Amino acid sequence: MVSPYLGHLLVFTAFPVVFSLLLTFFKWNIIGPMEWNGLGNWERIFSDRLFWKAILNTFKFLAIHIPLQIIVALLLAEVLNQKIFMRGFFRAAFFMPFVISGVVVTILWQQLLGYESGVINRILVSLGLGKVGWLIDPRVAMVSIAIMATWKNVGLYVILFLVGLQTVPKQYYEAADLEGASHWQKFFNITIPMINPTIFMVIVLSTIGGFSLFIEPYILTGGGPLNSTLSAVLYIYKQAFEYYHMGYSATLGVFFAMLVMLVVVMQKKFVERDV
């Protein structure tokens, strides 16, 4: 019963993990023979400024994307968590971009964010404001991608928060009402602590999702301008499939995967202490 699974696991997970670790000690362009490189790949990571830039870019993306996502999703969930006319319609509308391929969303936003003829800049100009180099200004490009990713994914988190909000016992709010608590007091003193597990889940899910950022910069900017949107996965991809540095790329993959796991474990520790 489980043998197909074990076979599959062995070939497509266990072997690749072991082979990946092995590859980190070799130079290999996949065509020629593998060349022993000792710790060369690992040393190279630490002097590879472009890789660290890519890591930094990825963290920058997360630093904008996660808080934005939580705030917008919580706001929309809070508004939806009452008797609302056409509630199902709103829920479905918010969720729609999440279902649709990131490729569609990215091509769409490419047109919205264009400098000369982009829809958003046209709106800004018609309001008498200046144009913004959404995708061509190195200081702004990653912010644009983070906003786009939030727009795409926020519907999922609205649903998760809605589920979380419905688990908060009504008596708590009733008791607070008797004490004369304001809406914001109730929100910060009851809602937020009660849905802490959901917030944690949202943070972890969007962290893991954010670390795999690839197709958005691949289509929108190719990692530019000035490598400002080069994400870690995009860099790993380029090392392997543009320069054919299989050993080095595998090393970057292993290093980055460890970093991802470390961050998620740290988030877990931090939250568990907090609760």
Added chain:
Amino acid sequence: MKAIKKIVVYLVLTLAALSFIYPFIWMIMASLSPEKDIGSLILFPSQLTMDNYEMMVAKIPIWRALFNSLFVSAINTGFSLIFASMVGYALSRMEFKIRDLIFFILIFTMSLPFQITLIPNYVLMVKLGWIDTYLSLTVPFMINAFGIIMFRQAFKGLPQALIDAARIDGCGELRIIFRILWPNIKPTIITVAILAFMASWNEVLWPLIVIRDEQLMTLPQLVTLFSVGGRAESQLGVKLAAAVFLGAPIIIAYLIFQKHFIQSMASSGLKD
């Protein structure tokens, strides 16, 4: 005061809904517009034209890509359902020595970031000679850990009497799973099917790596390469037409099965 609050609530909701829906409507209208009209905000162009779609069909094998994507996603969904049911059943209803170990490995592999296996899996495809074949797009995705967990959970909730009765009637284990138990866990089957299908349908990085033959490319891959390559000749309309073509099947499915989509895809977050 109450009335003002109501107005604010609906204003927020309407603005939010517009910001999620309007861009898609704009995209569809823009893809049907002559090139000069794109970029304006108006929804109704001076004339409707299929030029962009005709040009797209002439330039890239988009119908073939649609077939490839449907074929690959259907295969992956089918096999995921079968294998995940079998493993989920074994983990919840059968006694054997390494059961707990397997469950532990399952959870461990789920938390393993994909970046670690990306390169070696590509090498594996090269060595197996699976580059530019359907095999590389399907075989690695025929079993997914999340589906196993979902089925394990669902089978655990069924009464043992159901299985005992089937055994007395002389049913084999496979027959028990697919004939006796499956009809009782339809919501789980729908959830796993939607998740497996969507994961396969939306995947771009992997096809970009293992498929170079244009005839075998998946739809999102072909549209991506069309969009970043020079072949759209910086004509916005054609790019948007390709994006609409890629989005349409899922948008239509979503409009019909919206409840199932939301339940399934949200549960992928909740079960973690």
